[in-house]
Amino acid sequence: MAHRIPGPAKHGKATIAASCTALEQIPNIGVSLAADLRSIGIVEPHDLIGRDPYGLFVALCERSGQRQDPCVLDSFMAATDFMAGAAPSPWWQYTARRKAVYGQLGVPETGLDEAARAIRPAPSHAASKVRGPSTVRGGRTP
Numbered sequence: 001m002a003h004r005i006p007g008p009a010k011h012g013k014a015t016i017a018a019s020c021t022a023l024e025q026i027p028n029i030g031v032s033l034a035a036d037l038r039s040i041g042i043v044e045p046h047d048l049i050g051r052d053p054y055g056l057f058v059a060l061c062e063r064s065g066q067r068q069d070p071c072v073l074d075s076f077m078a079a080t081d082f083m084a085g086a087a088p089s090p091w092w093q094y095t096a097r098r099k100a101v102y103g104q105l106g107v108p109e110t111g112l113d114e115a116a117r118a119i120r121p122a123p124s125h126a127a128s129k130v131r132g133p134s135t136v137r138g139g140r141t142p
Contacts, residue, residue, distance in 0.1 A: 012024065012025060013025060013026070013027050013088070014026065014027070014088075015088060017045070017049075017082055017083045017084070017085060020045035020046075020083070021044075021045070022034075022044075022045070023037055023038070023042070023043075023044070023045055025045065026045055026048070026079050026082060026083065027078065027079075027082055027088035027089070027090075028075045028078045028079055028082075028088075028090065028091045029075065029079050033072070033075055036060050036064075036072075037056070037060075039060070039063050039064075040056065040059040040060055040063050041059075042056070045083060046083070048079055048080050048083040049080075049083050049084060050084075051080055052080075053073060053076035053077040053079075053080045054073065054076075054102060056076045056080075057072060057073040057076055060072065070095075070098065070104070071091060071092075071095070073098055073102065074091040074092065074094040074095050074098050075091040075094075077091075077094040077097065077098060078090070078091045078093070078094050081094075
């Protein structure tokens with residue numbers, strides 16, 4: 001089996017996990033995703049070691065109050081693998097694995113809401129409830 005030799009890193013990106021001192025140095029993590037990670041309690045690169053990328057994705061969805069694009073999960077998969085010692089890889093190389101493991105996230109029919117509740121029960125206050133199916137006149141569902 002041929003081993004992939006990492007090419008030159010983008011400016012400011014680490015080529016090995018041990019050299020990361022800021023989230024933005026992790027390949028695939030830019031300013032925006034770094035801010036998202038901080039919002040869910042990941043403040044330093046080593047905080048990603050041993051973390052479940054899907055759990056991070058669900059936590060971000062809950063924190064932001066909206067379903068995130070599935071490529072965010074791809075990026076979290078790439079980042080957690082990198083921090084576990086894997087060579088840097090672009091996030092899109094994780095798409096096929098994400099689809100195989102988690103299905104088509106971001107599509108209401110996939111059950112992301114049910115999976116999120118199974119991992120973390122939704123808060124009981126009414127503002128956090130997910131909107132149900134469309135209603136027809138008279139308030140009845142089809």
